[in-house]
Amino acid sequence: MTHPLKRSVPIVVGLFALMVLAIVLSPLVGSTHINLMRVFDRSIPFESNVDAQIFFIARLPRALAGALVGGTLAAAGVVFQGLLRNPLATPYTLGVSAGASLGAMIAITFGATLPFAGAAPASLAGAMLAVTVVYLLATARHSGLSTTVLLLAGVTLNSFFSALILFVQYLANFQDLFRAMRWLMGNLDVTSYAPLAGAMPFVAISFVAFVWLARPLNLLSLGADAAGARGINVRSVQRTAFFSASLATGAAVSVGGPIGFVGIIVPHLVRLMVGADHRLVLPASIFLGAGFLVVCDVLARTVLSPMELPVGIITAVIGGPFFLWMLLRKR
Amino acid sequence: MDAVAKAMTIRFRHALLIAAVACAVLLQGARTTAAPLRIISLVPAVTEMLYAIGAGPQMIGVSSFDHYPAAVEKLPRLGGLIDPDIERVLTLKPDLVIVYGAKSDMAARLARAQIATFPYDTGALSNVTGTIRALGERLGRQKEANAEATRIEHGLEEVRVRVANQPRYRTLLIFGREAGSLRGIYASGGVGYLHDILSIAGGDDVFSDVKRENIQISAEQVLARMPEAIVELHGAMTPQKIATERGLWSQLPAVPAVKNNRIYLLSDEVLTIPGPRIVDAARLLADALHPTTKK
Amino acid sequence: MLQCHDVVISYGERRILQKVSLSVAARGLVGVLGPNGSGKTTLLKVLSGALTPETGTVTLGGQGLGTFAPSLLARRLAVVPQETHLAFDYSVLEIVLMGRYPHLGPFEFEGPADFASAHAALNATGTDHLAERAFNTLSGGEKQRVVIASALAQLGEGTPDATTAGRVLLLDEPTAALDLRYQLEVAALLGRLHDRQDMTIVLTTHDVQFAARVCSELVLLGDGHVIAQGPPQDVLTTEQIAALYGIRVDQAAMFAATVSAGVRP
Numbered sequence: 001m002t003h004p005l006k007r008s009v010p011i012v013v014g015l016f017a018l019m020v021l022a023i024v025l026s027p028l029v030g031s032t033h034i035n036l037m038r039v040f041d042r043s044i045p046f047e048s049n050v051d052a053q054i055f056f057i058a059r060l061p062r063a064l065a066g067a068l069v070g071g072t073l074a075a076a077g078v079v080f081q082g083l084l085r086n087p088l089a090t091p092y093t094l095g096v097s098a099g100a101s102l103g104a105m106i107a108i109t110f111g112a113t114l115p116f117a118g119a120a121p122a123s124l125a126g127a128m129l130a131v132t133v134v135y136l137l138a139t140a141r142h143s144g145l146s147t148t149v150l151l152l153a154g155v156t157l158n159s160f161f162s163a164l165i166l167f168v169q170y171l172a173n174f175q176d177l178f179r180a181m182r183w184l185m186g187n188l189d190v191t192s193y194a195p196l197a198g199a200m201p202f203v204a205i206s207f208v209a210f211v212w213l214a215r216p217l218n219l220l221s222l223g224a225d226a227a228g229a230r231g232i233n234v235r236s237v238q239r240t241a242f243f244s245a246s247l248a249t250g251a252a253v254s255v256g257g258p259i260g261f262v263g264i265i266v267p268h269l270v271r272l273m274v275g276a277d278h279r280l281v282l283p284a285s286i287f288l289g290a291g292f293l294v295v296c297d298v299l300a301r302t303v304l305s306p307m308e309l310p311v312g313i314i315t316a317v318i319g320g321p322f323f324l325w326m327l328l329r330k331r
Numbered sequence: 332m333d334a335v336a337k338a339m340t341i342r343f344r345h346a347l348l349i350a351a352v353a354c355a356v357l358l359q360g361a362r363t364t365a366a367p368l369r370i371i372s373l374v375p376a377v378t379e380m381l382y383a384i385g386a387g388p389q390m391i392g393v394s395s396f397d398h399y400p401a402a403v404e405k406l407p408r409l410g411g412l413i414d415p416d417i418e419r420v421l422t423l424k425p426d427l428v429i430v431y432g433a434k435s436d437m438a439a440r441l442a443r444a445q446i447a448t449f450p451y452d453t454g455a456l457s458n459v460t461g462t463i464r465a466l467g468e469r470l471g472r473q474k475e476a477n478a479e480a481t482r483i484e485h486g487l488e489e490v491r492v493r494v495a496n497q498p499r500y501r502t503l504l505i506f507g508r509e510a511g512s513l514r515g516i517y518a519s520g521g522v523g524y525l526h527d528i529l530s531i532a533g534g535d536d537v538f539s540d541v542k543r544e545n546i547q548i549s550a551e552q553v554l555a556r557m558p559e560a561i562v563e564l565h566g567a568m569t570p571q572k573i574a575t576e577r578g579l580w581s582q583l584p585a586v587p588a589v590k591n592n593r594i595y596l597l598s599d600e601v602l603t604i605p606g607p608r609i610v611d612a613a614r615l616l617a618d619a620l621h622p623t624t625k626k
Numbered sequence: 627m628l629q630c631h632d633v634v635i636s637y638g639e640r641r642i643l644q645k646v647s648l649s650v651a652a653r654g655l656v657g658v659l660g661p662n663g664s665g666k667t668t669l670l671k672v673l674s675g676a677l678t679p680e681t682g683t684v685t686l687g688g689q690g691l692g693t694f695a696p697s698l699l700a701r702r703l704a705v706v707p708q709e710t711h712l713a714f715d716y717s718v719l720e721i722v723l724m725g726r727y728p729h730l731g732p733f734e735f736e737g738p739a740d741f742a743s744a745h746a747a748l749n750a751t752g753t754d755h756l757a758e759r760a761f762n763t764l765s766g767g768e769k770q771r772v773v774i775a776s777a778l779a780q781l782g783e784g785t786p787d788a789t790t791a792g793r794v795l796l797l798d799e800p801t802a803a804l805d806l807r808y809q810l811e812v813a814a815l816l817g818r819l820h821d822r823q824d825m826t827i828v829l830t831t832h833d834v835q836f837a838a839r840v841c842s843e844l845v846l847l848g849d850g851h852v853i854a855q856g857p858p859q860d861v862l863t864t865e866q867i868a869a870l871y872g873i874r875v876d877q878a879a880m881f882a883a884t885v886s887a888g889v890r891p
Binding site: 030031032046047048049050053054057058059062107108111118119120170173174175176178179182183187189190191192194195301305306307308310 | 396412414506507508509510511512513514515517538541543546547548549550551552554555556557566582583584585590603
Binding site for chain 1: 671674676696697698699700701703704705707710711712713714715716717719720721723724725727728730732733735736741780
């Protein structure tokens with residue numbers, strides 16, 4: 001009798017290899033030709049080595065950002081789906097992205113007058129605000145985390161924050177409005193490693209929680225009562241899942257904007273490949289999500305070159321029809 | 332008898348028809364040729380043009396974004412591009428409303444209320460003098476409009492001559508980016524009045540080949556196009572913030588503009604309003620790119 | 627084995643259980659019988675520790691439920707809900723292996739002992755042949771048997787743990803959602819488990835005939851009170867049935883006649 005996990009381990013390893021391949025190969029692809037020999041030629045000072053700068057400043061951080069954001073969104077999607085016991089949930093269902101977007105909108109619109117600079121920290125702060133509000137709403141009447149109440153609170157906050165976003169956009173001048181809209185479409189051109197380093201601690205903390213959550217999430221899919229009867233502390237699992245997945249989502253959105261569909265199509269594809277066990281679904285989703293977004297970003301920067309196509313549009317063009325197919329297949 | 336009657340009727344009908352057409356033509360003519368007395372401009376650039384050709388006293392309302400000339404501060408503000416206050420516009424009983432785009436919702440609603448509109452679209456630099464002359468026609472101020480347009484053309488020519496012997500820097504003209512990083516850069520493409528001004532001011536747009544007014548570009552494109560000068564248009568900022576934002580470019584040391592420290596952050600509003608002050612915008616750019624020619 | 631004493635539960639103003647006391651003997655198969663809304667499911671939740679009573683106590687083997695470590699309690703007491711819906715496509719074997727959760731450390735993977743237990747549980751419930759199937763593709767009766775298998779694995783089926791008789795299996799309306807054929811399947815399975823005499827089984831039901839046929843002892847629960855407790859033939863009298871379900875005595879008499887015919891010898 002083989003362990004059901006063992007059968008799918010080669011698939012997970014394969015997805016890992018694909019991710020590494022995507023990260024390594026994507027910096028070699030682009031609208032500009034670069035000479036690899038020159039890129040790694042140490043005798044040319046970096047300041048004047050254009051090939052090296054294109055490789056190390058323009059492309060490699062993008063590849064890493066794509067991997068970080070894609071892997072994180074896919075994993076957060078898995079956790080939210082497990083928490084809400086709904087395969088159609090996304091990392092944005094509970095309002096994290098609406099909060100992040102509001103933060104970014106404020107930073108972009110009032111950026112010149114605010115003491116801090118940049119959409120990234122502002123979006124992270126907005127995400128955390130949204131998470132806190134949703135949690136307080138969801139636990140106001142009940143001691144536990146009812147998924148129905150959680151979902152309602154998330155949907156309500158989503159529309160409330162969307163209204164606030166419209167209000168901020170109303171106050172914005174034309175140019176800021178334009179840039180704000182573009183932020184919403186996603187952009188992985190980070191131009192430095194700083195945004196990655198900034199998001200990394202949050203992602204790392206969340207991933208540690210995900211490792212712990214993998215098995216309890218399996219049992220949670222039997223229902224909260226059934227999981228509790230098997231000795232699981234359902235409340236602490238739900239709380240950990242909610243906060244860690246929200247934190248991960250907030251960090252990912254602060255790096256790349258609210259890129260859609262990665263958090264839903266990747267987990268779904270992965271379940272088709274490795275089954276439902278979260279101990280496989282989580283790592284496999286991280287690898288496939290990372291590889292998928294890295295490839296999408298290569299398209300984003302090459303398809304309309306020298307113009308940049310928002311990566312969110314590419315994931316949406318691929319993800320939208322896929323999502324519909326999923327919905328139809330369900331019925 | 333019958334035939335005669337028939338012929339008479341037909342002739343009579345023709346006469347009626349001709350009379351009706353004539354009336355319509357006359358009425359139509361009367362409506363368009365009479366110079367409008369009460370003007371609302373929802374476009375800041377056109378507001379400036381109207382004042383420049385002496386139509387200032389006829390102005391009865393402007394957009395929320397109008398700040399120049401100072402006289403506009405006393406006029407009612409009627410909203411902006413996306414949210415014009417149509418009710419207040421109607422209450423003011425204008426003869427002519429300057430709107431963005433002939434196909435806009437605003438234009439359609441004003442047409443329904445039988446109020447004449449003058450549609451405006453930003454475009455190439457030649458559009459500025461073109462619009463001024465068209466306004467002159469419409470308002471019966473051809474003389475003033477021609478004088479103003481000629482003044483602008485001479486002013487621009489003066490700038491062109493001033494920098495004629497200077498090296499033409501390959502220039503990256505940036506309309507906006509994320510504060511605190513080099514992300515989300517919006518740059519000028521190969522069309523539009525700012526692209527044209529840059530050319531007059533002695534710079535060659537590095538994205539001249541892209542036939543669009545503005546494009547989002549990546550850091551890779553900055554490295555690939557290797558601009559010799561970078562001009563950024565910003566909102567008002569403290570000197571400290573300007574220094575921080577300029578310093579960010581050191582992340583791309585291979586770019587000649589960074590190497591030679593030819594990075595200019597300009598925040599004057601004349602750069603974003605394609606009106607009569609466009610000459611000042613051209614001077615500003617020329618002063619930045621070719622400081623030795625500054626007068 | 628499992629006892630509760632003077633348990634009170636209310637939702638807001640409404641009292642669901644009013645001073646319910648109950649004692650379940652080891653190795654018994656006890657049915658909690660009552661009409662809809664009588665508090666059966668609430669009582670089962672109290673007995674499983676999912677619900678802590680406002681007043682009163684619940685003990686397992688003499689020890690208060692609240693004093694057990696969650697995983698230790700789970701190893702001795704398993705619950706089978708009325709229906710199980712899965713959001714994701716787990717296989718039957720995976721579902722049964724989930725029963726092993728309280729036997730494993732936080733990051734531990736299932737080992738040979740867990741597989742042995744899962745297979746013993748599949749075997750005991752006659753679901754071996756379904757092991758590789760997706761749970762969501764099973765019939766209602768098959769699902770119920772698989773969930774029972776998962777509960778058995780949780781209680782240590784096929785391991786030395788199972789030889790101690792201090793294990794309790796709680797089932798909430800195990801047949802309510804099933805049609806007759808599957809009701810019979812599940813009833814037969816419960817009978818087999820009871821015959822093994824290595825665990826205590828408590829189930830709730832509103833079906834008088836099912837209760838009479840399967841259970842060795844019945845608790846009649848009406849409106850949050852225990853009306854009667856004892857062997858089916860003693861408890862299911864015409865008067866008791868009439869009182870419990872609020873029906874006329876002549877209607878209840880017909881019921882009592884058919885019931886006594888089906889009572890386990």
